[in-house]
Amino acid sequence: MRAPLLLLGLVGVLWFYATLPSIWLAAPVRDVTAQILSDDRFKSGTLSKLVAQIAVRPSLMVEPSDFVRGEALILLRTSEEMIGRKSPEDADRKVEAATDKVKYSLSVNPTDAFLWLMLYSTAISRDGLDFRNIKYLDQSYVIAPFEGWIVLRRNRVGLALFQSLSEATQQNVLTEFGAMINSGFIDDAAMNLEGVGWAERDRLLTTLERANEIPREAFARRLARDGVKAIVPGVEIDQRSWR
Template sequence: MRRIALGLFVLLGLGSVIWASLALPSFWLTTPARSIGDRIVADERFRPGALDDMLARMRSVSQATILQPEFSQAEALISLRVAEQAAQRKSADNADSEIEVAESKLRTALATTPSASFLWLMLYSVKTARNGFDSLYMRSLEQSYVTGPFEGWIALRRNRLALATLSTLDEKVQRAVIAEFAAMVDASYIEVSVATIEGATSVQRDRLMASLTNVDIASRQALAKQLWRNGVKVDVPGVPPHDRSRP
């Protein structure tokens, strides 16, 4: 029995060493990579070469057997931003290769974290950018709303994309898109909201305006004034015409 116990102890020890050798490299990089990923979601900019350096370090350990979901998410986001930068400075073939890698990383990350709404949005954006609009891609956009209907920075990037294809979305998702716009106005994201209205059709504008009935009056007034300055003629609920031109 003592020999069996000793053998089990040795096996457990070896297992711990092997696990550590496989998992620790990605553990060490997960925290700084996740910080960069959060900054990408917030659409921040980075010094030249910073993302390439981090991505090279991540790829050197990404073949490990054990990867944390946060590591995969960050790698997908960094790969996508690097691909976007490559599209601006490299040949079309090289850029497309980078985007293909980024799409693969997004799928891998979503396989481990299917509740990541921003990753679903980015997958939709990548597929549309590579291949043009296809109704088959709408599931990715719809999943972004299903998994995260009201998420600050994500909404600022998602709402106009969704509005461009509003009529093709499921009715429940359409309501989520309209409600998201109202939440943006209520949170005083006025410039983004104005840009959304400017790019909307007349029918869409009517739906967007109707959603603002219960939004904070100060936010509605600010929106109406900015629209008036931009020459956009819409009726913002609860804001009389004479209030729109006041400084």
């Protein structure tokens, strides 16, 4: 009876030492992940210090899926910051390591729409516009076509290569644009329409037929202030009053 108890105790001790580092690192990783998702800026050295702490964790450390996701996003952010500041070889190695970590995180949680978007962004930063990588963006839309907090990054990306997307993904991009306005992201939607989405302006404006009246009028006023001549469905704006 004593031997099984000793074995159980040993397992308990090993489990404790395996989980302790993840508990210790969980809070800073979680906080930094939230800042990355909000596109916040970091003080110099903040991310590098955390990356160093993560790198020396025990090999047997238990890694919850949110920790794996956080590490992937942190490595992505640091690799992005190194582009242009390090040699191309060093930057490529960092991007490759970050990409591998993103793929590993997706193997743990394949329904993470944001990471699929980040995988696409990383792929084009490394390989250029390779149409084989569009599948990552497609997957992001398949998993979460109306994910509000992803919209601000993803819609701009989708519009930039709109003609290369499948018909289903094009429709998701258009619907996402209308959802941006309905959610009050007027300035971001205006920049998308006036910038990367200008070639598709007629189709984008058509999506506003189902938008609520107040944000639709706000969007029309914003376009008028910018001097953009565009017909927003159901809204009449005197262009002269905004010059």
